[in-house]
Amino acid sequence: MNDVPRSFRGNSNAARDIAHHLHPYTNFKKHEETGPLTIVRGRGIYVTDDDGKEYIEGMAGLWSAALGFSNERLATVAYEQMKQLPFYHAFNQRSHEPAINLAEKLKQMAPVEMSKVFFANSGSEANDTVVKMVWYMNNALDRPKKKKIVSRLKGYHGITVASGSLTGLPHNHRSFDLPIQGVVHTLTPHYYRGAKDGETEDQFTTRCAEELEQLIIKEGGADEVAAMICEPVMGAGGVIVPPKGYYEKIQAVCRKYDMLFVADEVICGFGRTGNVWGSQTMNIKPDILTCAKALSASFLPISAVMVNEKVYQALMSESAKIGTWGHGFTYSGHPVAAAVALEAQKIYDEIDLFGHAKRMSPVFTKHIQSFADHPLVGEAMSVGMMGALEIVADKKTKTPFDLVAVGAGNRVYNHAVARGLFIRNMGDRVAICPPLVINEAELADLFGRLRQSFDATL
Numbered sequence: 145m146n147d148v149p150r151s152f153r154g155n156s157n158a159a160r161d162i163a164h165h166l167h168p169y170t171n172f173k174k175h176e177e178t179g180p181l182t183i184v185r186g187r188g189i190y191v192t193d194d195d196g197k198e199y200i201e202g203m204a205g206l207w208s209a210a211l212g213f214s215n216e217r218l219a220t221v222a223y224e225q226m227k228q229l230p231f232y233h234a235f236n237q238r239s240h241e242p243a244i245n246l247a248e249k250l251k252q253m254a255p256v257e258m259s260k261v262f263f264a265n266s267g268s269e270a271n272d273t274v275v276k277m278v279w280y281m282n283n284a285l286d287r288p289k290k291k292k293i294v295s296r297l298k299g300y301h302g303i304t305v306a307s308g309s310l311t312g313l314p315h316n317h318r319s320f321d322l323p324i325q326g327v328v329h330t331l332t333p334h335y336y337r338g339a340k341d342g343e344t345e346d347q348f349t350t351r352c353a354e355e356l357e358q359l360i361i362k363e364g365g366a367d368e369v370a371a372m373i374c375e376p377v378m379g380a381g382g383v384i385v386p387p388k389g390y391y392e393k394i395q396a397v398c399r400k401y402d403m404l405f406v407a408d409e410v411i412c413g414f415g416r417t418g419n420v421w422g423s424q425t426m427n428i429k430p431d432i433l434t435c436a437k438a439l440s441a442s443f444l445p446i447s448a449v450m451v452n453e454k455v456y457q458a459l460m461s462e463s464a465k466i467g468t469w470g471h472g473f474t475y476s477g478h479p480v481a482a483a484v485a486l487e488a489q490k491i492y493d494e495i496d497l498f499g500h501a502k503r504m505s506p507v508f509t510k511h512i513q514s515f516a517d518h519p520l521v522g523e524a525m526s527v528g529m530m531g532a533l534e535i536v537a538d539k540k541t542k543t544p545f546d547l548v549a550v551g552a553g554n555r556v557y558n559h560a561v562a563r564g565l566f567i568r569n570m571g572d573r574v575a576i577c578p579p580l581v582i583n584e585a586e587l588a589d590l591f592g593r594l595r596q597s598f599d600a601t602l
C-alpha cells in the first residue's frame with residue numbers, strides 16, 4: 145500500500161477516476177500509472193486542481209475558452225433559459241428563439257455572404273455534416289460520382305468516422321480503420337519542414353498547388369472530386385501558418401475543378417488569428433464554414449455549419465425531390481447552448497474582444513519570437529493569438545529532437561505544469577493558445593514560465 149501514490153488512495157478523485165472513467169484522447173496505460181490531474185474550478189485565465197494548485201491555462205482548455213474560465217453573465221443566461229425553455233428541438237419545422245437569434249447573428253458575422261446556418265454540438269459533428277451535405281448536394285445535382293473530399297496531412301477536423309477521416313494525423317487513423325474511402329490527403333503547407341533545399345516560399349506554395357492538382361486529376365478530376373476542407377491555420381497539426389499566396393493558389397485549383405471550398409474555423413473562428421475569422425486573415429472565400437469552441441466561449445457545447453446560397457439551393461432541390469433532409473441531432477441548436485452562445489457573442493462585441501485580440505497579437509508574436517534563438521527552438525511560429533515552438537536537437541540541420549531524446553515536447557510540458565502553466569505537447573512542437581481575454585502582464589507571466597520550462601529542458 146505504501147507505494148500507492150497519495151492521490152490514488154481510498155476514495156480520492158484520482159483513484160475513482162482510474163477505476164471508472166474512460167478518457168478521451170488518453171494513453172490508458174500511462175493514465176493507470178500516473179492518474180489524472182483533476183481540475184475543480186476556474187477564474188479568469190486560471191484553473192485550479194484538487195490540491196489547490198493554480199495554473200495559467202495557456203491553451204484556453206482546448207483552443208477554445210476565449211473568455212477564460214469564469215463569467216457570471218453566461219451563467220445567468222443559462223439559468224434564465226433553463227427556467228424558460230430548457231430544451232426544445234428544431235426537427236420537422238419546429239423552432240425556438242435562441243436558435244433563430246444565433247443563426248441570424250452568425251450570418252451577420254460571416255466572412256462572406258452565407259445563406260443558412262445548421263447547428264450541431266461539436267466540431268466533429270459539424271464537419272461530419274459537411275461531408276453528408278457535399279454528398280447530398282452532388283446527388284441533387286445529378287453528379288453521383290462527384291463525392292471525393294480533399295483534406296491535408298496534419299489537418300485536424302475531428303474524430304467521428306467521417307471527420308476523423310478528414311483529419312490527416314496518423315494517431316487518429318491507426319487501429320481505427322480510418323480513413324474511409326473517398327477522403328484523400330494532400331501536402332501540409334509547412335514551409336519550415338516541407339520545403340526542398342533552396343525552394344522559396346513562392347516556389348513551395350506553387351508546388352503545394354501543383355501537387356493538389358495532380359491528386360485531383362489522379363482521383364478523377366472534376367467528375368469525382370467534390371470539395372476541399374482546410375483549417376485556415378492548422379491547430380492540432382502544429383499551428384502551421386501557410387506562407388503568403390498559398391490559399392490563393394489552392395483555391396484557384398479548387399475552382400478549376402468545380403469543387404467547394406470548406407473553411408474549418410473551429411479553432412480560428414472568433415478572433416483567434418487577429419480577425420474575426422481565419423478566412424479573413426488567410427484570404428479564404430469559403431462556400432461552407434464550420435465553427436464551434438469559441439462560438440459559446442466553450443461554456444456549453446454547440447457548433448455551426450454555414451452554407452452559401454449555391455449549397456443551400458442544391459440541398460433544397462434534393463429535399464424538394466425526396467422529402468425530409470434526414471439529418472440532424474436531438475440537440476441541434478439546443479436552446480440553452482444557443483442562448484449562451486448568443487450572449488458570448490454580445491460580450492465579445494461589448495468588450496471588443498476581437499479588437500483586444502488584434503491589439504495583443506503583436507505582443508504575443510514578440511514573446512513567441514523571443515524564443516527563436518533559444519538553443520532548443522528550430523521554429524517559432526504564430527499568427528494572432530496562437531503559436532508554436534518546434535524543438536530541435538540541431539538548429540542548423542533541423543534534426544528533430546525526438547530522434548535523439550524521446551519526448552522533448554513532453555519534457556517541456558512537464559516542466560511547464562510544474563511551474564503552473566498548461567501548454568499543449570504535440571511531440572516535437574508545443575503550442576500556446578491562451579484565452580483571448582489575456583492581458584499584457586498575464587502574457588508576460590505565461591511566457592516567463594514557458595522560458596523557465598525550456599531552460600529546464602536543456
Ligand code: PLP
Pocket residue numbers: 206265266267268269271300301302303375379380408409410411436
Ligand atoms: N476542427 C478543428 C479545427 C478542431 O481543432 C477540432 C477540435 O479540436 C475539431 C474540428 C473537432 O471538434 P470537437 O472536438 O468539438 O469534435
